[in-house]
Amino acid sequence: MVIGHAGFKFQNWAETYGSQPELYFQPTSVEQVKEILDLARQRSKRVKVVGGGHSPSDIACTDDFMIHMNKMNKVLKVDKEKKQVTVEAGILLAELNEELRNYGLALSNLGAVSEVAAAGVIGTGTHNTGIHHGILSTQVVALTMITASGEILECSESTNADLFQAARLHLGALGVILTVTFQCVSAYYLQEIQFSSTLKEVLDNLDEHLQTSEYFRFLWFPHTENVYVLYQDPTDKPPSSSANWFLDYAIGYYLLEFLLWISTFLPRLVPWINKFFFWVLYKGRTERVDISYKVFNFECRFRQHVQDWAIPIDKTKEALLELKAWLDRNPKVVAHFPVEVRFAQGDNILLSPCFHRDSCYMNILMHRPYGKDVPFQQYWLEYETIMKKCGGRPHWAKAHTCTSKDFEVMYPGFQKFCSIRESLDPTGMFLNTYLEKVFY
Numbered sequence: 001m002v003i004g005h006a007g008f009k010f011q012n013w014a015e016t017y018g019s020q021p022e023l024y025f026q027p028t029s030v031e032q033v034k035e036i037l038d039l040a041r042q043r044s045k046r047v048k049v050v051g052g053g054h055s056p057s058d059i060a061c062t063d064d065f066m067i068h069m070n071k072m073n074k075v076l077k078v079d080k081e082k083k084q085v086t087v088e089a090g091i092l093l094a095e096l097n098e099e100l101r102n103y104g105l106a107l108s109n110l111g112a113v114s115e116v117a118a119a120g121v122i123g124t125g126t127h128n129t130g131i132h133h134g135i136l137s138t139q140v141v142a143l144t145m146i147t148a149s150g151e152i153l154e155c156s157e158s159t160n161a162d163l164f165q166a167a168r169l170h171l172g173a174l175g176v177i178l179t180v181t182f183q184c185v186s187a188y189y190l191q192e193i194q195f196s197s198t199l200k201e202v203l204d205n206l207d208e209h210l211q212t213s214e215y216f217r218f219l220w221f222p223h224t225e226n227v228y229v230l231y232q233d234p235t236d237k238p239p240s241s242s243a244n245w246f247l248d249y250a251i252g253y254y255l256l257e258f259l260l261w262i263s264t265f266l267p268r269l270v271p272w273i274n275k276f277f278f279w280v281l282y283k284g285r286t287e288r289v290d291i292s293y294k295v296f297n298f299e300c301r302f303r304q305h306v307q308d309w310a311i312p313i314d315k316t317k318e319a320l321l322e323l324k325a326w327l328d329r330n331p332k333v334v335a336h337f338p339v340e341v342r343f344a345q346g347d348n349i350l351l352s353p354c355f356h357r358d359s360c361y362m363n364i365l366m367h368r369p370y371g372k373d374v375p376f377q378q379y380w381l382e383y384e385t386i387m388k389k390c391g392g393r394p395h396w397a398k399a400h401t402c403t404s405k406d407f408e409v410m411y412p413g414f415q416k417f418c419s420i421r422e423s424l425d426p427t428g429m430f431l432n433t434y435l436e437k438v439f440y
């Protein structure tokens with residue numbers, strides 16, 4: 001029998017949202033998940049599953065029942081011929097990366113961190129970069145879930161295809177995801193080349209950059225023209241690293257946090273800090289080669305507020321230049337960390353920000369040096385205005401002020417997702433405050 005614990009306090013990774021579920025469960029089997037849902041039905045409780053708890057919003061919060069899937073984290077099946085792996089939904093990608101390596105396999109793309117769960121990462125549409133690569137959900141070829149009624153459903157392109165189109169980006173709203181099958185590729189090494197440039201050069205030659213590197217991204221340092229370009233590409237070269245790249249980063253981290261903290265008292269310093277960091281950390285060219293997941297991931301130590309909208313790729317230049325011009329006209333508003341610009345291929349997943357269009361993701365951050373909040377509302381508001389004007393769709397895991405009215409306009413498949421959700425969960429067992437804003 002599964003036991004729920006009272007008194008558990010949930011906090012997301014950035015410590016920006018939390019909740020105190022009435023009962024907290026860590027099931028070890030499908031039968032136990034079923035028991036929890038039976039109990040929730042009997043007591044009219046809502047249920048929220050948490051993966052790695054990395055979403056920088058309240059999407060995983062609940063005051064009722066919380067299920068943590070960290071004990072359902074096994075690799076169930078590896079099909080070496082098809083290069084497919086089926087895993088329990090709670091496995092962390094960090095665990096999966098290592099397991100896959102033993103089979104000579106790898107995921108074809110990853111976000112910045114792997115301390116996230118298989119079902120969690122697809123639940124919010126996690127993405128990386130690469131114009132010939134979709135968001136991570138596009139790597140899913142099948143999944144199984146248990147619905148509010150206790151029914152177990154399978155879906156893939158050929159079985160329950162409509163459900164599959166919804167469930168690959170499920171928002172935690174359709175049921176408890178039990179297993180996920182990923183299409184993998186042969187294990188590979190990546191060469192990363194980093195070099196400095198200017199905003200004008202990168203925007204003028206965007207197509208060329210996109211075609212030159214399989215996983216191209218760039219960082220723009222607000223209040224400056226400075227840009228840092230990252231090319232990541234498969235290679236046969238042996239592992240190597242530019243002499244003190246990591247050392248620089250580690251030292252840079254402590255110094256940056258201290259300077260950002262100082263700038264909370266003296267915001268005028270921010271443009272200088274941005275210039276200084278570009279010069280210290282990113283000026284010049286560095287190269288390294290490592291196994292793919294170690295290059296995709298980086299050790300993110302900053303707690304932060306973050307927004308990350310996807311806009312049609314042809315709006316990249318317009319949107320960035322408008323944000324830059326607005327910051328130039330409003331020197332009292334400071335943006336103290338690089339804007340990370342990434343790209344993703346269009347797909348057909350109902351709630352994917354890349355639904356039916358190749359997209360540019362524009363990620364803005366405000367760090368919280370030593371946990372201290374920095375004013376960001378004005379910057380956030382203007383950024384959202386520009387993103388909306390450019391036809392943007394917000395990242396589901398990150399901050400945004402959109403409601404169902406916005407999503408109805410943004411997503412051609414929104415109503416279809418809502419119908420599927422309502423038929424699977426008519427009483428709203430899997431809703432929470434975040435999802436009420438999305439659907440009502």
Ligand SMILES: Cc1cc2nc3c(=O)[nH]c(=O)nc-3n(C[C@H](O)[C@H](O)[C@H](O)COP(=O)(O)OP(=O)(O)OC[C@H]3O[C@@H](n4cnc5c(N)ncnc54)[C@H](O)[C@@H]3O)c2cc1C
Binds near residue numbers: 113119123
């Ligand atoms: C440091 C850091 C770096 C990041 N880098 C990136 C990045 O590069 N690109 C990007 O796009 N995003 C990035 N993110 C966001 C992150 O990838 C997403 O928030 C992702 O969803 C987190 O996965 P998780 O396992 O922590 O999910 P959680 O936050 O725990 O949950 C996410 C959603 O999935 C649901 N869920 C989880 N498991 C299940 C299940 N078994 N069944 C049903 N529902 C479930 C939850 O209820 C919730 O709705 C980053 C976040 C952080 C903190």
